Amino acid sequence: SQKIEQNSEALNIQEGKTATLTCNYTNYSPAYLQWYRQDPGRGPVFLLLIRENEKEKRKERLKVTFDTTLKQSLFHITASQPADSATYLCAPTPGGYNKLIFGAGTRLAVHP
Amino acid sequence: ETGVTQSPTHLIKTRGQQVTLRCSSQSGHNTVSWYQQALGQGPQFIFQYYREEENGRGNFPPRFSGLQFPNYSSELNVNALELDDSALYLCASSLAFGQGSADTQYFGPGTRLTVL
Numbered sequence: 001s002q003k004i005e006q007n008s009e010a011l012n013i014q015e016g017k018t019a020t021l022t023c024n025y026t027n028y029s030p031a032y033l034q035w036y037r038q039d040p041g042r043g044p045v046f047l048l049l050i051r052e053n054e055k056e057k058r059k060e061r062l063k064v065t066f067d068t069t070l071k072q073s074l075f076h077i078t079a080s081q082p083a084d085s086a087t088y089l090c091a092p093t094p095g096g097y098n099k100l101i102f103g104a105g106t107r108l109a110v111h112p
Numbered sequence: 113e114t115g116v117t118q119s120p121t122h123l124i125k126t127r128g129q130q131v132t133l134r135c136s137s138q139s140g141h142n143t144v145s146w147y148q149q150a151l152g153q154g155p156q157f158i159f160q161y162y163r164e165e166e167n168g169r170g171n172f173p174p175r176f177s178g179l180q181f182p183n184y185s186s187e188l189n190v191n192a193l194e195l196d197d198s199a200l201y202l203c204a205s206s207l208a209f210g211q212g213s214a215d216t217q218y219f220g221p222g223t224r225l226t227v228l
Binding site: 044 | 153216
């Protein structure tokens with residue numbers, strides 16, 4: 001069955017550093033992969049989408065990579081700020097689906 | 113803000129009762145999906161509605177049912193509530209459904225359901 005793994009432990013980093021979050025998937029080949037941010041008690045908010053034929057995507061301080069050989073996506077936040085503290089969810093999605101299959105998320109804490 | 117609203121924000125029910133959760137999608141979005149998110153987990157897909165018809169269901173029993181209306185609103189109904197149904201219920205609307213499409217989904221703030 002489809003399996004998605006994200007770092008279960010919280011990631012604590014200092015303000016100004018680059019945060020790197022990992023998303024690994026097994027037993028299927030997603031056509032695209034989305035990253036969402038979720039604050040406590042709130043719904044997820046879309047950040048970036050990358051397709052299987054794209055290696056890298058950037059948006060402001062965010063960068064996503066997608067390695068279909070390693071079955072892995074990396075999510076980077078450069079020049080991190082305390083306001084970036086949240087849980088980040090990855091959703092590698094098979095083609096033909098409009099439902100999202102989420103990992104459990106990684107909690108990021110950026111300290112001043 | 114995504115323009116997707118949900119009501120109520122919080123709800124407490126007892127085991128065996130029935131509950132209806134409501135969602136108002138962004139105008140023009142003809143697809144709505146419902147997700148269940150247990151504490152510390154990612155959202156799990158319940159089902160999706162496209163143009164008022166169910167269009168895909170996750171691994172949830174039939175006591176979870178839904179409706180979608182022409183005015184971009186929708187409902188999630190859960191019968192015979194169980195303790196494990198306690199979770200955050202999220203609806204998400206999207207612009208269009210299509211095979212192989214990668215439409216961004218816009219989530220509402222969720223309804224926190226507690227079953228005692």
